Structure formats: structure tokens, C-alpha cells
Amino acid sequence: MVVAVAVALSGCQRGPSNTPAPATTGPGGCPAVLAGARAAVARAERTDTVWNGPTTGPVAVSGRTLVFVAQTMTNPGVAGVANGLREAVRVIGWQVRVIDGGGSPAGIQAAMSEAVALRPSGIVIGGFDPGSTSRQVAAAGAAGIPLVGWHAVATPGPSRRPALFTNVTTRVEDVAGITAQWIIAHSGGRAGVVLFTDASVPFAKRKSELIRANLADCAGVRLLAYENIPIPDASSRTPREISSLLARFPDTWTHSAAINDLYFADAAPAFRAAGRKGAGPPFNIGAGDGDPSAFQRINSRQYQAATVPEPLSQQGWQITDEFNRAFSGRPASGYVAPTHVSTAANSAGATAWDPPGYREAYRRIWGGRAARGPRPALPHRVSTE
Template sequence: MLSSFKHLFLTALLWLLPLSFGQASALEVPVWSGPASGPKAQEGRRIIFIASDLKNGGAAAVSEGFLSAGRMLKWNITIRDGQGSRAKIQKALNEAIQAGSDGIVLGGFDAADFRAEIKKAQSAHIKIVGWHSAPRPGSSSLMFSNVTTDPLTVAEKAARLVCEGSEKSGVVIFTDNDFSIARAKTLHMKKYIDDHKNCNVLEIMDVQISKAEHLMPGAVARLNERFGKKWTHSLAINDIYFDHINFPLKNIGRKDLINVSAGDGSATALHRIKSGLSQQVATIAEPLKAQGWQVADELNRAFAGSGESGYTTEPLVITQEVLKNLKDGNLDSKMNYKEAYSKIWYP
């Protein structure tokens, strides 16, 4: 298993594909190649950013990036935490509509689940932009734009690391069926694994992200009892599952398991991967702070009556070696996206 572990790291480095914001190897810093033109700053807008759950490191990081961009745009921004509750998200949406907001950001929950509220907002001429709010990036009938990487690319990169990183893999996939983007990732990971003779999906485990802290210990114990050493690898649609897996694995003596996450590159995940003390060896990360700025740019375009930017970031395969070569450990700190957007908004 140790040789398999080493092989996984090498494979992760070899499979860091060219990135849409610059041709980068594992030892290079990604550079910005996003939009270079667009409407000037539409100042003085009132925005409500509704996060699916701020315990989710991805949603939290995007909200921080959005707040930073909003300060430059001189916007009045309120962050609402849905806490993983459909009722709380619905309430926040209705209150944003009643308050006469100029824009609403859907921060990590499915737009389709709140169709009635979104249609009501659109009727009131409120602009809607999402982050991870549909299975694919771009515009739809419910959103001016949905900011995300392609989840199928994320899923394939994660599954590839597992299948090509060992001679034989028994894989458990942790997912949350409440989210369409999670379902899309899961199905694509399963398809990729099914196409490889040395790789086998043992089980797809549906665990609510908002309850992962409480549900993972029991899930790990049940899986180990059922599959034992046949369970060699874990894939997950979000890093948060691996926030809560180390102690349960330690308790059952499973230090051999290898974990890879198909999103999103949370600060907590990056820290444990860089330390080398965790059984999570890789994450397929997104430049989350930069995506927060892109959400602001898409809203700014909507306010100005322009079209969406059409820009989509490419996900990054992040391993310990990659992080060791980023001095500050911040994936998007060297991308110069702040300078790029400021030149668009204030030419």
C-alpha cells in the first residue's frame, strides 16, 4: 500500500493538466487569463449573498472574495448563512426580495430548488448570479450566470488519480444527493471508474454535507464492517467529508486508506494535504477567492445590461508537492485577478 501511496502522489503531479488561466505545471503558479474588458463599475448597489452553509469552506471562501470585490465596487453587501437548511435559504430569498435588493447571489445551492422565489425576484428586476448553483457554468432561465468549474472535469481528474494511482482500487464515493452538482460529479466519477478494470466502486454513500460532522463516524464504521480491506480509496464531492474522517479511520485502525476530494480546495483541506499528516492526499481545487470576484463581475455586467463574461476557470489538481511550491499556500494569490477586474471596472 505504501508503494501505491507514493505512486498516487507522482500520478497527481503528472496529471496536472494545462489550466485555462495559464499553461502551468505542478511547480508553477497559475496566472490570470480571465476577461479583459467589460462595463465600468455600477456603484451603490444593494446585494444579498445567501450561502448554502458557511461551514462549507468553498462557500465561505467565495463569500469572502465577493465581499472584497464589493468593497471596491462600493456595494452594500449582506451575507446570509443558510446553515444547510432549505427553510432558512427560502426565508433569506423572500426577505431579499421584500427588501428590494438590486442583486442576489446564490452561494452553493441549486437554483432549481427555489424556482418560485427566483422567478419572483426576476419579476422584481432583481439580478441573480449563482456559484455552484447548477451542474454547469453559464447562464440559464434562472440565473444571469452560474460561476463554477465544469464539475465533470473535476470528477474525472479525481477519479483518474485513484484509478491510475494504484494497481487495484476499491472505492467508496461520498456524496450529497440534495445537490445537482454533487449528483453530476458522482455519476461521472462512477462512469470513469466503471471503465477501468483495476478500479471498482464498492458503494456510493449519501451523506448530507450539513450533517457530515455527525454522520461520518457511523458511515465509516459501517463501510469498514461491510468491505474491510477491499475498501482502499475514498472519493468525495467536497473536502468537508474528509474534515471528519481521520479520527473514525484511526479508531478502526485504517491508516492505509487513501482519500481524494473532487472539490473545492478549502483552506482546511489544503492545510492537511500540505502537512502530510492526513490520509487526504489530493483535492481538485477551484480558485475560490477569484471566483468570488468573478461573481461580482457577472453581477456588474448584469446591472450594466451587458452579457455574461463567458469565462470558466479550470480546476487544479492539488497535492502536497504542489502546495510546498506555493510559498503562502494560497492557490489564487498570484493570479492578479484583483488588478484585472479593477482595470475593467475603473479604466
Template sequence: MAGIAAASLVLTGCSSSEDTTTGEAADVAGAQAVADQYEAAPTDLVLTTPLSKAPDEGKYVISIETPQPISSAKNDAIQQAADVLGWRYQRVLMGTDAEAAPKAMDQAIALNPDAIHISGTPLTMLTKQIASAEAAGIPVVADSIAGEPVPGVISTALDGDAQVQEWGKMVASQVVADSNGEANVAIFSITDYSILNVFTDAFTEQLASQCPDCKVQLVNQQVTDLGTKTPQSVVSTLQRDPTINYAVFSFGDLVLGVDAALRGASLQDQVTFAGQTPTPDNLQSLKDGDNSVWVGFPVQILGWRVLDTLARQFNGDDLAEADAAFMPTQLLNKDNIETAVLDEDTGYYVGVADYQDQFKTLWKK
């Protein structure tokens, strides 16, 4: 996800599993058909509805920036989009303590912007602040958050429930197809973040639908475990069950340090990696011949979509068609990674090379 907020999280290593044997045959052909739909690179933004007019210049937008590299990359893209629109853009950096999100939101409201953008932070953590922003006439747009908007939040569609469910189904279908219906999956995620649960639930449901006898277990992590305890958690999980052949990650940063830990335990050949929101390192591993599969997450396009939503809001345009438009994506593997469109500066997946020009057309710029 594009932003994972600091919060008090549950204990690492708790797991649940679904491994009931039914004797039903896996629908490998059906899974492959689903995966094949997403093999080719996208060519457009998916969003095709133009603004009713070029938006007014001079708007002032603030993002609450969470402490992950992908959040910074997305907000760099928002800055580029703001420059095109002639808007002022600022970031309020969020800390890692339990009250970091409310404090950052309070700081942003005090600056009296025209809009505030949040990412990853559950809306329930910001109930008071969202109400304060609404009272001040400051609309809030959210990405990477589960659930419907609450009063004061104009949209949660970007990287929201519908999009993330689609990604979960895509990855599950590829796993069923690649394993020939013999997958035993360990999913590593952070269950306190409801948007990540949307992915893991969709993955699990699709896996059960296409491969009733495939196995899956969820191994929970804490955000502070990234690169520290998570690698050993993966190792321990595989050692407990040597038949696990897929490690699925709900976002790419969870893989930090895992490769080295698996090599140290001589487990590097036991599993294939899969997941959503790949980091540049995840994608480079694909280029190096790694046999993993990731859903392309166009972080720069997400940034531009944030301002697109706000531009429509400021214009008084209906948000429904934009909210319904998914972001462009594809399933990335070693066979198509060389032709995938990646950002030259950051290494993140882009998907659509001329996305900026396509946005400018929609914005009448």
C-alpha cells in the same frame, strides 16, 4: 462546493457500486498524462475578456449565505470585490430547516437590491422566489448549482456543470495513475445535491474509461452527518471491504472527523483521500505529508467572479465568454502543496497570487 443548502435528505449509508471485471488493461499512462496537465500552478484567471466599461458605482447586492465556512470565506471575498467596485454588499444568513432557503430569498427580495446571489441551493427549491425576483427586476446569479439557468437567473456557470465535470475527471485520472490501475474507490457524497452528483458521475465515468477493472461505490450521506455520522460511515465502509484503497469526497468538509475515526479503528493506512473543494484542514494535512490529492478550489476568485458576472450584466455586456471561462485550478498533492498559492488569512486555495489586480484590470479600475 461553495454552498450546500439545508434540505430534506435521503438516508445515510445507502451505496451503489460499479465493479464489473472486464479484463481490459488500465490506461495508466493516459491517466498520468491527464493528471500531469494540472500539476503546475495557474498564472492567470483564465477569464481574459475585459468589461466594456468600468461599471457604475452604487449597486446593491445581496448574497444568501449558507451555513458552511467556505460560504462565509467566499462572501468575504465578494465584500472585498464590492469595495473595489463601490458597491453596497449584504448577506442574508440562511438557516438549516427545510424552508430556510425560500425564507432567506423572500427576505432578500423584500430589501429590493439590484441583484441577488445564491449558492448551492437547487433552483427547484426557489421557483416561486426566482419568479418574484424577476417580476421585481432583480437579476439572480447562482454558483455551485447544476443545470442551465431558468428565467430570472442570469448564470449558473460559476462552479457549474462544466467546471465540476472537469474536476471529477482530474481527480479520477490522478487516482488511476497513482494506483497503477488498481483502484477500489468509495465515494462519499450527498446525492440530494445535484452539483455534487455532477462531480461523482464525472469521476465514475472517467475511472471506468481509463481503468475498466477499477471498482467504485457511492456511499450517501446527509448534510447533518458532517463530523458526526460520516466518520463512522467511512469506517464501516472500509471494514466491510478491506480492499478499498481510495476514499473520495465530493467536498472537503465531509472529511471532518474522519482522520480521527480511522486512527481509532486502526484503518488510517488503508486508504488515500481524494476529492474537490478542499478545506484549509485538508490542505494542511497535505503540508504535513498526507498522501492525498485534491482539486484546488479558488474560493476567493469564485467570489470575485460572482461580482464580475453582475458587472457584465449591469453593463449590458455579453456573458457568454465569461460563462465559458473556467476558474484557475490545479491538482494538489504532497509534492506541490508547498508552492501552491494559499490565502494567508483563511488557508483556502487561491492559485493566482495577483488575482485582485487582474480583476481590476478587467474592470478598468
């Protein structure tokens, strides 16, 4: 993911390389921590969940238009949320357009400028740091256009600086915690771990630091290496790093975690070239968006064992509902989706985590297709559904 975040998961800045360092040592396991990890993972792997989000709220207002400014539509997490938003907007009776920032600071600034110029009812900050477009954010505020973020800042909920009606994301603490707990549970409390991050993105670096701190709770888990690979460099650098790590830790490397699933897409050819079996070890988990390619690797048991996915479609529906609350003069819902762990055993061949119940709940809140009347056209055609 995909995956909140300063030109977010594009990682356009470079961070310094981190020297691989052991995080924890010890010959024994961690019985109490292991028991807690197993219980937490069992809960997170459940698929028979019930909707725990909002069930009440304002009836749908009519005739609204949204613009989704995407960090880049090549980011599967961003694209997944945009698709969920399109689906929800059709139900509520609004219009939405997507403007692709192309993953570069200049492209994102231009996309935000275009979005503000269109004077829509609301703008979505789709996966990038609003601070990188502070001038456009200020212009939107001056024009009275509410902003809703997706992975725009580090925490979910309303934000004053930058001024967001709300930010839709899972909690990074929860994602990092369940990622570490999965490794502890899967390894029986005895693992040699490599952790991949992009230290140039503060959100990503914090996630990896939290994973490392949680792994340190188990004395039987040792961090073999902490690899800083900026996401834009992942396709070129990850295969080389994997080959080096396999040479250094041929027998002790049992598990990996990464702040985004895409590292394992780039790692797969190097594992394959080294003769490693797709089903591991090392057993790899992505603390990222849970994009379709990650599910494909997991379901085919090809160099990824698990992911902590965002419910991308549900978050698109939530963004729509948050705007409806803003347009109705109501506060944000405050909903934060719980963490989930997807594996080949519980995904049933799916290519996304799509929890049950939210579509029906939002339809009931909005009163069906309640928005009627003219739907205003925006002055420039970008991408319409």
C-alpha cells in the same frame, strides 16, 4: 464544498442507501488510460498558471448594492466565495450584505424574501437550488433585480429556468474527470476505491456517477463500495461506515473519493482509531470545494491526500464582474475556471487555491476604484462590509 446545489451541499433530503457494488474488475492495468491520466494530473497540479479569464469588459458603474444569500455560512465554500465578494466589492466601490439561510429550506426562503425586500441592485444565490425559492426568484425578476448564482445550478453560465444572469461554478464533468484521473495516476492504474456521495442532491449524485464512470476506464481499478451518506448525516454516519469498510476491505482499499471534502473530516477519527497512518492508504481525494480544513489535512498528511478545489476568492471577484456586466447591459463573461488539484507537494502550506492574475485583470477592466458618488444604504442592516 461545498462543494451548486439544491439547498445545495446541505443535502437536506434523504436518499436511499446504495448497495456497495463493484464497478470494474480485471487483473491488468490500463497503460493508455494511465498515461493520459498522468498527463492530465500534471497539468492540473501546476501552480504557475496565467490568468485565462476575461481581460476586457465594461468600466465599473457606481453606487450599486448587492445581497449575498448564503445557503449557510458554516459551509466553507459558501463562506469563501462571500469573502471574495466582499474583497472585490470594496475595490469596485459598491456595498454588499450577507444574509445567512442557516442551511434549512425555511431559513433560505426567509433569507431570500428579506433580500428581495431590501431592493438591492443584485442578489447572489449562494450555493442553493433557486427552485427551492421560486416565489422569491419570481419576485426578484418582477422587481428587475438580476440574480447571479454560485453553484446554484449544475452548469456554468446563463440560465433561463431558473432565470439567472449567470451561474459561477467549475464544470462538474471536469471535476469528476480529474478526480478519477488522480486516483488512476496515483495508484499506477491499480486501485481499490470507495466512493462517497449524497444521492439526495442531484448535482452531487451526478458528480459521483461521473467519477465512477471515469474510474471504469481503467481495468485495473475496482470500485469496492459506493456509499450514500447524506451530508447532514455525515458527522454521525461516516465514522461507522469507515469502521465497517476497514473490516470488509482491510488490504484492498487503497483510495477514496468523495463529492465533498467534509467526508474526510468526519472519517479521520475512525481511521485514527483503527490505527491507520494519516499518510494513507487509503489515499483520499475530495472532489469538493477545497475548504481550509481540507488543506490543513492535506498539508499535515492527515487522512486526505488531495482535493479538487474551487478558486473561491476568484469566484467572488467574478460574481462582482458579472454583475457589472449585467448593470452595463452587457452579456455574461462566459468564463469557467479550470480544474486544479492541490496536494501537500504543490500547496506550499496554503489553505485555499488562489490562482494568480485575476485581481489585476479585474482591476484593469473596472478602471481601478472607478465607482464614485453616493453608495445607497439598504433599509435593514444584516451584515455589512
